Amino acid sequence: MKRVVVTGGAGFIGSALVRRLLEDGDTVAVIDNLLTGHERNLAEVRDRIEFHNVDIRDASAIGGLIRGADVVYHLAAIPSVPKSIDDPVPSHEVNIDGTFNVLRAAAEARVRRVVYAASSSGYGDSETLPKVETMLPRPKSPYAVQKLVGEYYASVFHSCFGLETVALRFFNVYGPRQDPSSPYSGVLSLFMKHLIARTPPTIFGDGEQSRDFTFVEDVAELCAKAARAPGAAGKMYNAGNGGRYTLNFVWDLLQKMEQVRLPAKYGPPRAGDVRHSMADTTAAVAELGHAPRFTIEEGLKRTLAWYKQSQTAAA
Numbered sequence: 001m002k003r004v005v006v007t008g009g010a011g012f013i014g015s016a017l018v019r020r021l022l023e024d025g026d027t028v029a030v031i032d033n034l035l036t037g038h039e040r041n042l043a044e045v046r047d048r049i050e051f052h053n054v055d056i057r058d059a060s061a062i063g064g065l066i067r068g069a070d071v072v073y074h075l076a077a078i079p080s081v082p083k084s085i086d087d088p089v090p091s092h093e094v095n096i097d098g099t100f101n102v103l104r105a106a107a108e109a110r111v112r113r114v115v116y117a118a119s120s121s122g123y124g125d126s127e128t129l130p131k132v133e134t135m136l137p138r139p140k141s142p143y144a145v146q147k148l149v150g151e152y153y154a155s156v157f158h159s160c161f162g163l164e165t166v167a168l169r170f171f172n173v174y175g176p177r178q179d180p181s182s183p184y185s186g187v188l189s190l191f192m193k194h195l196i197a198r199t200p201p202t203i204f205g206d207g208e209q210s211r212d213f214t215f216v217e218d219v220a221e222l223c224a225k226a227a228r229a230p231g232a233a234g235k236m237y238n239a240g241n242g243g244r245y246t247l248n249f250v251w252d253l254l255q256k257m258e259q260v261r262l263p264a265k266y267g268p269p270r271a272g273d274v275r276h277s278m279a280d281t282t283a284a285v286a287e288l289g290h291a292p293r294f295t296i297e298e299g300l301k302r303t304l305a306w307y308k309q310s311q312t313a314a315a
């Protein structure tokens with residue numbers, strides 16, 4: 001039995017990871033300031049975990065909580081490309097300074113390994129697809145820069161301070177518990193909200209931009225594998241599904257699944273947006289044992305079922 005810490009464990013990805021780690025019998029402590037996360041995301045596992053309402057910008061507070069951990073999964077962040085453009089200071093402080101605090105606390109506590117949630121946004125608009133880890137980063141937004149700095153810090157904490165770190169570049173994760181309540185929410189959570197309300201979503205640009213939408217349980221599984229994989233310390237891997245779908249395709253598919261006709265509204269393209277994104281999963285498959293299980297159809301089906309059921313429960 002290991003003691004593990006999940007920063008951002010009340011978030012949508014973090015809470016899926018907490019559930020996954022409990023299956024292994026780990027003792028799980030969550031650090032989350034509930035800025036974008038919610039305690040309700042952990043409702044049915046709440047009595048099996050430690051929960052600490054702490055901000056990762058508070059270095060002294062997290063130091064004590066990380067002490068004694070075998071693995072730290074660092075997922076706490078202010079996500080969203082447009083939010084980092086509209087309000088860059090908090091996302092800079094949390095995503096860069098907060099990440100530094102977590103890494104420093106882990107190094108001082110001699111944690112065995114830190115798994116860091118990096119982002120596919122680091123690639124920017126590379127001409128070739130799929131995107132391979134060896135490509136030069138071309139960040140197009142403060143968020144992309146911040147997540148890259150975290151990767152570099154993770155790698156340097158390994159080379160300079162001997163802390164084992166593995167960075168995973170998440171590719172547009174979706175699934176149950178993704179919060180659709182903000183304009184900065186992930187596009188598929190917004191699509192779900194509109195589909196259920198029978199209102200048209202807004203698509204920014206022509207809708208032909210594509211994403212490697214990755215189901216949250218596949219990402220949680222890969223995080224658990226990254227904590228164990230030999231030879232992975234100090235490295236960065238793509239955490240994607242290896243496919244790509246346009247927004248038009250996905251919105252079409254969702255309408256078919258619900259047998260409705262709700263043409264999307266189209267707005268101007270969004271600042272900082274990447275055009276196409278798709279992961280090369282070769283390294284993650286070979287070195288971490290990555291084996292994504294969910295097709296886009298299956299992932300969307302499960303996600304839609306969850307949003308419908310949670311709406312019924314709330315009514």
Ligand code: UD1
Pocket residue numbers: 079080081082119120121122170171172173184185186187188190201202203204205209211247269270273274276277
């Ligand atoms: C980016 C990163 C992703 C990261 C995420 C954090 C890339 C390729 N991906 O996601 O790894 O985890 O930030 O938040 O950079 N859109 C609409 N209508 C809406 C909302 C969004 O058309 O109502 C469009 C956006 O313009 C974009 C696409 O949907 O083209 C996806 O947007 P979003 O879900 O916000 O994620 P990314 O910015 O791609």
